[in-house]
Amino acid sequence: MRKMRSLEQWRNIIEEQQACYLTIAEFCQQHALSKTSFYAARSKLIAASGSFVRAKSH
Template sequence: MPKHKTAQQWFTLIEQQALSGLSITDFCQQHNLSTKSFYYHRAKHHKKKAPQKSQSSFVAAQPAVPAPVPQPPLLQFKHGQSTVLLPSTTDTLWLAESKSLTPITNLHHPKMPSKL
């Protein structure tokens, strides 16, 4: 290679060094390059590359959408025009006790019997 390298030649050398796995010092020794010149051209190369990279590496953030919380099915008790809705997870022993439903029935429909 001639003593003075073109920008394209430096670009090629910078890419080769990055792929070689060698340190910059070792790479420069193997290719008879000045480490000072290599660092200079590498910095110059990165300055040219930086604006393009920042534009192309932009990733638009997507807002997180909360997952819907599944609701248990409802138990529906009807008596006349009154309806009581309870989650299906309601304790069956609680449902079986007539005293448990008395406050609900008296509150919503005074004529509803205390036992279903």
């Protein structure tokens, strides 16, 4: 079942990923997240904030 998350929830998830040593792919796999949803949420947050959110990629 698809879980709907608010942008604030995604902001927390993205910040958690940035603070850990895992790549986005590893983080998403371990937290049962879709990479597509992760990247889409990150793009929305970047557009909403007008600033860059750095994230580790694989």
